[in-house]
Amino acid sequence: GEDVEQSLFLSVREGDSSVINCTYTDSSSTYLYWYKQEPGAGLQLLTYIFSNMDMKQDQRLTVLLNKKDKHLSLRIADTQTGDSAIYFCAESIVTDKLIFGTGTRLQVFP
């Protein structure tokens, strides 16, 4: 079945790297996404990766995809207090249908 799993919490010190992990079950996923939700706001698309890629870098963000293990990760370099938020991964199986994980709450402390 369709299931996307994430750990619920991650706490890091300001300036360190954060790694948020996600596992998914459908190997036919075409795109995989990372969304960020700040307190009191909706989800915003942060980055994405196409399923035929294994890495994508965008400034402080690095997305790694291991299709064999169905594992997706988001690395945030030099984590700042403004990165504190809930991060959702999502997989796209068919056009216009996304399956979301439960979200990982990232807390950054000084």
Next chain:
Amino acid sequence: NAGVTQTPKFRVLKTGQSMTLLCAQDMNHEYMYWYRQDPGMGLRLIHYSVGEGTTAKGEVPDGYNVSRLKKQNFLLGLESAAPSQTSVYFCATSGFGYTFGSGTRLTVV
């Protein structure tokens, strides 16, 4: 260009009252979705629409109804609110990935 707009942003209802949440989009997207977000449960799909005049059930449709009379609007109705419907409700549209509204925080007492 507002994207996806949800109204109201906050609402408190008494058990048994009814209300309608409005989602409006200006991106000309065909697909629209209503989700609810509860602590530790992520996003759960309530209903969705694949185009004007169409609606379909999602994962947790009971107690909700929807209508899509115009392409740009997707309405979510609660006919008789229950405390279990206390949640944050998000509307989304589908282009590349989803675009979300800012949410409606509903409390049923």
